[in-house]
Amino acid sequence: xxxxxxxxxxxxxxxxxxxxxxxxxxxxxxxxxxxxxxxxxxxxxxxxxxxxxxxxxxxxxxxxxxxxxxxxxxxxxxxxxxxxxxxxxxxxxxxxxxxxxxxxxxxx
Numbered sequence: 001x002x003x004x005x006x007x008x009x010x011x012x013x014x015x016x017x018x019x020x021x022x023x024x025x026x027x028x029x030x031x032x033x034x035x036x037x038x039x040x041x042x043x044x045x046x047x048x049x050x051x052x053x054x055x056x057x058x059x060x061x062x063x064x065x066x067x068x069x070x071x072x073x074x075x076x077x078x079x080x081x082x083x084x085x086x087x088x089x090x091x092x093x094x095x096x097x098x099x100x101x102x103x104x105x106x107x108x
Contacts, residue, residue: 002036002098002102003035003037003038004039005040006043006105006107007041008043010024010045025056028056032066032068036104037068038067038068039070039102040068040069042087046072047080047082048080050070050072050085064087070087071095072089074090075092
């Protein structure tokens with residue numbers, strides 16, 4: 001049973017940006033404990049989380065090392081001019097396939 005995390009922004013929740021980034025970092029550190037956690041799909045500003053200057057790059061590297069697929073949207077990466085330091089740039093067909101096979105999708 002695959003669990004996919006879907007990130008649509010580079011912070012968790014709405015409101016204070018610094019707080020949102022901080023709690024997202026904590027979530028990512030602890031997310032590895034999710035049963036059958038297989039991938040993180042990132043769209044819009046969430047792709048910034050994979051940039052070399054990302055405040056959560058260490059967490060992303062750790063997740064990838066533990067076998068979690070990091071799948072940023074290619075259109076979004078191009079839009080923001082990001083070169084991901086980790087992960088594999090994806091396309092909408094791949095993103096839809098991942099979401100389609102997931103037993104559970106957590107949207108953050």
